[in-house]
Amino acid sequence: MAQECVFCRIIAGELPADFVYRGRGVVGFRDIHPVADTHVLVVPEIHIQDLRDLGEEHAGLWLTLAQVANQVARELGHADGYRFYVSVGAAGGQTVPHLHVHVLGGAMRRIPV
Numbered sequence: 001m002a003q004e005c006v007f008c009r010i011i012a013g014e015l016p017a018d019f020v021y022r023g024r025g026v027v028g029f030r031d032i033h034p035v036a037d038t039h040v041l042v043v044p045e046i047h048i049q050d051l052r053d054l055g056e057e058h059a060g061l062w063l064t065l066a067q068v069a070n071q072v073a074r075e076l077g078h079a080d081g082y083r084f085y086v087s088v089g090a091a092g093g094q095t096v097p098h099l100h101v102h103v104l105g106g107a108m109r110r111i112p113v
């Protein structure tokens with residue numbers, strides 16, 4: 001766990017979150033500033049800073065993130081489709097330096113740029 005990382009602190013139970021999924025080494029919780037009817041973050045429990053830090057050893061984890069995103073979207077009513085995106089680094093719009101996948105479903109109030 002990274003001591004100053006907000007997502008590590010959520011995963012450790014030190015900060016509150018509205019969890020929609022726990023298991024398989026990842027969690028899903030609702031984004032605090034949703035930009036769609038459904039806006040969930042799917043996050044590995046281990047601290048990985050961003051997508052550029054993924055290695056061969058994370059192949060299973062990456063598959064799990066995608067499969068859990070699919071499951072969460074389906075369970076929250078978006079079996080017809082949803083948006084899946086990842087911000088990579090500050091220049092890519094990443095504001096929390098702990099790898100996470102955005103799951104957006106339903107009406108989207110703002111297209112992330």
Ligand code: AMP
Nearest residue numbers: 006017030031032033087093094095096
């Ligand atoms: P990104 O900007 O792609 O790094 O996404 C980070 C997301 O984390 C943003 O959409 C924020 O609204 C969200 N966020 C930041 N702090 C929290 C928190 N404490 N609980 C839930 N979501 C958060």
Ligand code: ZN
Nearest residue numbers: 005008047098
């Ligand atoms: Zn972290």
